Amino acid sequence: MPYQDAITALADPTRRVIIDRLRAGALPVGAIAAGMTISRPAVSQHLRVLSDAGLLKVTPQGNRRLYAIAPEGVDELRRYLDTLWDDALAAFAQAATEKAREKDNA
Amino acid sequence: MPYQDAITALADPTRRVIIDRLRAGALPVGAIAAGMTISRPAVSQHLRVLSDAGLLKVTPQGNRRLYAIAPEGVDELRRYLDTLWDDALAAFAQAATEKAREKDNA
DNA sequence: ACTTACCGTAAGTCATCACTTACGATTCGT
DNA sequence: ACGAATCGTAAGTGATGACTTACGGTAAGT
Numbered sequence: 001m002p003y004q005d006a007i008t009a010l011a012d013p014t015r016r017v018i019i020d021r022l023r024a025g026a027l028p029v030g031a032i033a034a035g036m037t038i039s040r041p042a043v044s045q046h047l048r049v050l051s052d053a054g055l056l057k058v059t060p061q062g063n064r065r066l067y068a069i070a071p072e073g074v075d076e077l078r079r080y081l082d083t084l085w086d087d088a089l090a091a092f093a094q095a096a097t098e099k100a101r102e103k104d105n106a
Numbered sequence: 107m108p109y110q111d112a113i114t115a116l117a118d119p120t121r122r123v124i125i126d127r128l129r130a131g132a133l134p135v136g137a138i139a140a141g142m143t144i145s146r147p148a149v150s151q152h153l154r155v156l157s158d159a160g161l162l163k164v165t166p167q168g169n170r171r172l173y174a175i176a177p178e179g180v181d182e183l184r185r186y187l188d189t190l191w192d193d194a195l196a197a198f199a200q201a202a203t204e205k206a207r208e209k210d211n212a
Numbered sequence: 213a214c215t216t217a218c219c220g221t222a223a224g225t226c227a228t229c230a231c232t233t234a235c236g237a238t239t240c241g242t
Numbered sequence: 243a244c245g246a247a248t249c250g251t252a253a254g255t256g257a258t259g260a261c262t263t264a265c266g267g268t269a270a271g272t
Contacts (some may be wrong), residue, residue, distance in 0.1 A: 145233085148230070
């Protein structure tokens with residue numbers, strides 16, 4: 001899954017809450033939904049989106065399904081932002097030098 | 107602006123196209139909208155969202171307005187993903203050791 | 213075997229948001 | 243000073259998506 005799906009998935013506040021709940025480790029759906037204001041099926045739908053985006057991986061364990069953060073999916077997004085960050089800094093530096101040159105010509 | 111706004115802003119494909127157009131350096135609105143399928147006011151609205159999210163900075167230059175990527179805004183998002191990445195790796199490692207311990211007890 | 217627990221999916225509703233056209237404001241050129 | 247250019251904003255419309263309830267399917271407990 002490309003990084004675009006990861007960004008779209010993380011755009012929803014509820015899904016970010018789910019991600020935060022999984023920071024410490026894998027959890028079954030019931031544990032994730034417990035304490036949240038929305039219904040459990042709604043959580044399931046969010047988990048589906050996050051999994052499709054490559055941000056979560058599922059491991060069925062008997063009756064339950066354990067969801068955990070997939071480091072690879074997070075890394076894809078990280079790399080995209082790194083290139084964006086590099087380009088932004090380079091453009092910023094170039095704009096600064098151009099501005100200095102203008103000042104010299106004045 | 108917190109990182110949440112940045113994620114929400116980058117969730118839209120059109121806004122990512124705009125960001126990509128600004129990777130090489132600042133551009134006025136007309137140049138950004140040129141070649142895009144949507145109208146120029148639509149581009150203006152997207153630029154507003156990106157600016158509010160802290161991802162773009164504007165420098166009015168006479169008649170036109172130059173938009174450029176704001177490195178600080180990108181950095182906020184980068185830091186969020188870094189902590190998420192760290193936690194995910196730590197949880198993954200812990201799960202691996204626990205699994206190994208289970209095997210030993212068997 | 214039968215009940216209970218855990219979970220995903222289907223169908224439908226409601227709000228959010230991206231886009232359009234129309235308009236007003238500011239600045240440049242002549 | 244006047245017309246053209248550049249851009250932001252307002253109002254309205256259509257589509258996407260987040261949520262609900264209802265249902266089915268599989269595994270665990272007794």
